[in-house]
Amino acid sequence: MDLTLRVWRQRGPLDEGGFETYQAAGVSGDMSFLELLDVVNEQLVTEGREPIAFDHDCREGICGSCGLMIDGRAHGPRASTATCQLHMREFSDGDTIVVEPWRAAAFPIIRDLVVDRTPFDRIIEAGGYISAPTGSAPEANLIPVPKGTSDTAMDAAACIGCAACVAACPNSAAHLFTAAKVVHLNLLPQGQPERWRRVERMVETMEEYFGSCTSHGECEKACPKDISLDNIAVMNRDYLQAKIRNR
């Protein structure tokens, strides 16, 4: 199929940037979206022009590196799918596809479609860990965890930190990401020692960079890992409890 791409090009953080139009002919439906960009880039390089810069790593939907705003939707039209796992069969011949980087004040554009997601690292540093003694791995069933709890924690742990939630949120809130990390650790017995400090620090670090949650639910729809909005309610409750307990 033949596609028209309108891609955001920006030479650097201070450049104004703008859309540029490219033609992609003979695109196979089995190509991933990132492969499409690879093909366009090869064309550009052949023509002696600068290739489009974009983030990518594993290309199998588990690393959280890729992430593009495709036709006004984070990670494109397919639900529960990261950009690298989005195949061109989702589009049809003659389509014009608009590609933009994530937009948030906390994520300055480095170049073209690449944004700086350092604030997510700051949130993790603030409490997204447990203080387990290192050494050989303990016996797996040494600490009993109820099945339901471990399932819920596992669902939250599925977050790959791609920041589609921030990109999709009309308020640029990072609640879904932060809640996934908080809930994942706060539910499990291994996370209990730092439970209240964790939620306080992570929420407050998050608020330094991001907006607040108005329960639109856009993040949940954009999330390639189907992280539930319920996590945000749990995080809000834990934060309030942490403030009351003052541990």
Added chain:
Amino acid sequence: MPPLPAGLPRGGNGPGCGNGRMEAMASTTRERTSKLARIGGVYRTDTGKKYAMATSGVVLLAFVLGHMIGNLHVFEGAHDGVYRIDEYGEGLRSLGEPLFPRTLVLWVFLRLPLTAAFLVHIHAAWSLTRSNKAARGAKYQSPRNYLAANYASRTMRWSGVIVVLFLLWHLADLTIGVEAVNPGFRRGEVYQNLVFSLGRWPVWILYTAAQAALGFHIWHGAWSLFQSLGVNNPRFNRFRRIFANVFSTAVVVGFLSVPLGVALDVVR
């Protein structure tokens, strides 16, 4: 948590990276803050403002529900030559009599908390809106394709502003009786006042249209407050939406029944 003093690394508090220092610092500052100051300090955070937003919202939801139910006295007509809704109004003003002076209970236990809830709600909304705008930075340059955000959730601040403007009119019209707004106003005659006011067609449209804004606002608010307050249980979560649907529909239909009654000549 108070901001870290300069010199300490921001973040980087993983196991074995100065965690002990952090803990010591945290405990010394904590001993000094009183419980009241601490709880009050929560309002400084965005999450705290959402709690305030939700709790004041609960007060306001209770008020609109009570107000709506009270309005239904209109349909009871008159009894012994006195309109039932006039008696209801007088009942509100004389609450607590003869133990307390007239209108004291109304002011202290109803109007004051209500005004406080309004002010908190508006202040939190104002300041959260500013923080959200700042967090977006540069807007998307291509049109967004929203999937879950609906008309109600995306227009909360506008429906809120409309409700406040309507409220100001409504107070001037039927509570205070400002001459320019309601020339037919006679204190205490609730029934006659509203029949006169709603008999003017622009006013009738205003009252009806304002219910749309109110309806959208409380529909999103009545579900969203559960999220903000962290009232979450997988077994009951689906009832939160149902509650919002039922509550907002009941309030809007109840409120609309009065102008409809006037239009249909049931209330005259």
